[in-house]
Amino acid sequence: MSLNTATVKEKCNLRQAIDLCASYGIGGIAPWRDKLQEYGVDEANRMIQDNGLRVSGLCRGGMFTLEDHLSQNILDDNKKTVDEAAAIQAECLVIVVGGLKPDSKDLAGSQMQVEDGLFKTLEYARTVKMPIAIEPLHPMYAADRACVNTLSHALDLCDQMGEGIGVAVDVYHCWWDPELESQIKRAGKNRLLAFHICDWLLETKHLLLDRGMMGDGIIDIPLIRSWMERAGFDGLKEVEIFSEDNWWKRDPEEVISVCMERSAVC
Amino acid sequence: MSLNTATVKEKCNLRQAIDLCASYGIGGIAPWRDKLQEYGVDEANRMIQDNGLRVSGLCRGGMFTLEDHLSQNILDDNKKTVDEAAAIQAECLVIVVGGLKPDSKDLAGSQMQVEDGLFKTLEYARTVKMPIAIEPLHPMYAADRACVNTLSHALDLCDQMGEGIGVAVDVYHCWWDPELESQIKRAGKNRLLAFHICDWLLETKHLLLDRGMMGDGIIDIPLIRSWMERAGFDGLKEVEIFSEDNWWKRDPEEVISVCMERSAVC
Numbered sequence: 327m328s329l330n331t332a333t334v335k336e337k338c339n340l341r342q343a344i345d346l347c348a349s350y351g352i353g354g355i356a357p358w359r360d361k362l363q364e365y366g367v368d369e370a371n372r373m374i375q376d377n378g379l380r381v382s383g384l385c386r387g388g389m390f391t392l393e394d395h396l397s398q399n400i401l402d403d404n405k406k407t408v409d410e411a412a413a414i415q416a417e418c419l420v421i422v423v424g425g426l427k428p429d430s431k432d433l434a435g436s437q438m439q440v441e442d443g444l445f446k447t448l449e450y451a452r453t454v455k456m457p458i459a460i461e462p463l464h465p466m467y468a469a470d471r472a473c474v475n476t477l478s479h480a481l482d483l484c485d486q487m488g489e490g491i492g493v494a495v496d497v498y499h500c501w502w503d504p505e506l507e508s509q510i511k512r513a514g515k516n517r518l519l520a521f522h523i524c525d526w527l528l529e530t531k532h533l534l535l536d537r538g539m540m541g542d543g544i545i546d547i548p549l550i551r552s553w554m555e556r557a558g559f560d561g562l563k564e565v566e567i568f569s570e571d572n573w574w575k576r577d578p579e580e581v582i583s584v585c586m587e588r589s590a591v592c
Numbered sequence: 593m594s595l596n597t598a599t600v601k602e603k604c605n606l607r608q609a610i611d612l613c614a615s616y617g618i619g620g621i622a623p624w625r626d627k628l629q630e631y632g633v634d635e636a637n638r639m640i641q642d643n644g645l646r647v648s649g650l651c652r653g654g655m656f657t658l659e660d661h662l663s664q665n666i667l668d669d670n671k672k673t674v675d676e677a678a679a680i681q682a683e684c685l686v687i688v689v690g691g692l693k694p695d696s697k698d699l700a701g702s703q704m705q706v707e708d709g710l711f712k713t714l715e716y717a718r719t720v721k722m723p724i725a726i727e728p729l730h731p732m733y734a735a736d737r738a739c740v741n742t743l744s745h746a747l748d749l750c751d752q753m754g755e756g757i758g759v760a761v762d763v764y765h766c767w768w769d770p771e772l773e774s775q776i777k778r779a780g781k782n783r784l785l786a787f788h789i790c791d792w793l794l795e796t797k798h799l800l801l802d803r804g805m806m807g808d809g810i811i812d813i814p815l816i817r818s819w820m821e822r823a824g825f826d827g828l829k830e831v832e833i834f835s836e837d838n839w840w841k842r843d844p845e846e847v848i849s850v851c852m853e854r855s856a857v858c
Contacts, residue, residue: 466799504741
């Protein structure tokens, strides 16, 4: 298992998250960029390596549509993110591509800008050998966070771009997709760069911040894991739970033990 | 334009909704079943026909997964709904297929039950010549309302089942889909049975009850309408807005005039 720092973001800084992982024998961590900044990237790397943790991914690059064109600013920030991922020896850089361009209804145009941004970021990432993982988000985030919403679409982009790019499969975003099994197979071992788990609550109260703990919702996680493994994925199960009114409020030690217990059976 | 009664459900009974349509010169109405019950189906039909309204659809049949098997109860209720649709001379019966079976994580099994229910309902609907329109819902409703979430999936079902079944395209559910244009084309005139419009608000506050008025959100409705028309659709634009905190609270006359103004340009 790997702990995505978002799961304990309200109660733990990076050092505390690392200490938790170390003391519970968790194999990996996936920091968000803001957590890296707390100590600086080099110190963060030292703390992570000193505790023998793998880094299942850095969250996150992308957001290529924050401006109405692919500005130098956006590209530079993505290069910087690639460097940070390399500096902490991340197994991939997770990319959330961005939603519609500002004040725009142009889905196709936003997707073209995303392609352009992905390609330019990938060109740089190849020079430092950092794998790029496109994370397709649930379609309910198509407007404001990511206009790539299915594994099929993400893999079409990968096909176009060649080496060094793959996908992050998050059960929360993909569980409903009737093509999920076939697209995981299509991706294959080399492009399955990350596997994120949490659960979809039957009564979801908030579009962003009401994810469930594995087992509390309706996703058949073991089934999806089996598809990942059959396709050759052998990385860590990364637990990423946004839960403003529940898990973020609890004692991180409790959160971690429940995560471990639940992820062991899914 | 056609008025889906859900748009004014808090302030208007069926008679008031019909009167509104008549006095504003709206061409059609799409009642929900609970509204039909207020006067009984025959009286509802009389009121609708007396005002010269088309019925762009009856909302709704389906919900084949409310029990853990396809019970006689579910099938009978669907037959009754088909009869109601015929009695009010609806152009189609809109079907929302149902989500996961109770206490289940079995998406594939739920989808099989849906197929079975659709097929049996269709067999009956053919005898009274009532077209069945599968409405794929947004993937955020896959667990609790409909486990058919893309036009592609809905059309696969139509392909299997043959004559008498098509789709209802609601921009709210489908706008994000990268295959939307191609799947509308695939559907073709004979299977494009209904076109529902409203808008996706950039800051959506509730998964079910926070839809926007056309023009207030980010969906390029004219673009999707142009795809529908190119495929041969020439039916009514049905306005269906669930909006607990905004439109449902307003004076229905205001709601209708804004609907007419906005639907004229989209």
